[in-house]
Amino acid sequence: MKNILAFDISKLMDKTTGTRDNYSFEAPMDLPGLKLKMPLKGHVEIMRIEEGFNVKVTKIETKVESNCDKCLSNYAQSVKIEDTERIFLLNRPVKIEDNADLFLVDKKHLSVDISEMLRQEIILHFPVTSVCSRGCKGLCGICGKNRNKIACKCKEESADYRPLSKLKELLK
Numbered sequence: 001m002k003n004i005l006a007f008d009i010s011k012l013m014d015k016t017t018g019t020r021d022n023y024s025f026e027a028p029m030d031l032p033g034l035k036l037k038m039p040l041k042g043h044v045e046i047m048r049i050e051e052g053f054n055v056k057v058t059k060i061e062t063k064v065e066s067n068c069d070k071c072l073s074n075y076a077q078s079v080k081i082e083d084t085e086r087i088f089l090l091n092r093p094v095k096i097e098d099n100a101d102l103f104l105v106d107k108k109h110l111s112v113d114i115s116e117m118l119r120q121e122i123i124l125h126f127p128v129t130s131v132c133s134r135g136c137k138g139l140c141g142i143c144g145k146n147r148n149k150i151a152c153k154c155k156e157e158s159a160d161y162r163p164l165s166k167l168k169e170l171l172k
Contacts, residue, residue: 003113005029010110012048020047031119035065037076046112052089052105055112057121058082064122066130070138071146077130084121088112 004027012019026041042060046053059082066077088103096102100120105112137147142154 003115005115005118006106006109006111006113007044007046008111009046009053009105012046012053013110015048017048017050020045022046029062029115031115031122034119034122037063037065040118042081042118044114049087051091052087053112054085054087055103055114055117056083056085057114057118060084060118060121062122064126066126068132068136069130070136071132071148072139073132073146073148075132077126079122079125081121081125084117086114086117 004025007021007023009021012021023044023046024042025044026039029036029040031040040060040062043058045056045058047056061078061080063076063078065074067073068075086103088105090105090107092102092104103112103117139145140147140152140154143152145152
């Protein structure tokens with residue numbers, strides 16, 4: 001299967017610094033650790049720079065399967081990223097601060113593969129708390145049923161309920 005996120009840079013190799021190429025992509029993807037629920041799409045600008053290529057990806061959109069933190073149900077989380085940019089180096093530097101932030105040109109195939117770059121960027125744009133909807137009622141703290149699907153009859157704890165209050169008595 002051809003990787004649509006690997007872009008040919010052979011035309012830019014012998015060009016002057018600042019020469020650019022533009023691409024668009026839209027296709028179903030498999031990115032490690034992510035289940036994409038709709039095709040990944042976006043625009044790519046590749047610019048020749050002295051040490052390699054500057055790759056700027058804009059208007060990235062997709063939906064990723066996620067789990068709700070309140071009710072544990074699966075849902076499709078929309079991800080929209082305005083832009084992201086990385087430098088793909090022609091040669092491996094002598095000193096590397098962070099291997100996860102190192103992107104190299106595939107000199108054998110004369111291409112840049114932006115799949116890892118996009119995978120990292122999508123993960124960075126996940127919300128801190130994943131919730132399937134604003135009105136999610138979550139799981140019942142007593143019986144564990146999903147309150148979005150079943151109205152349980154469990155009695156809510158009162159506002160003055162303090163489960164750790166007995167610990168104060170132990171300190172006396």
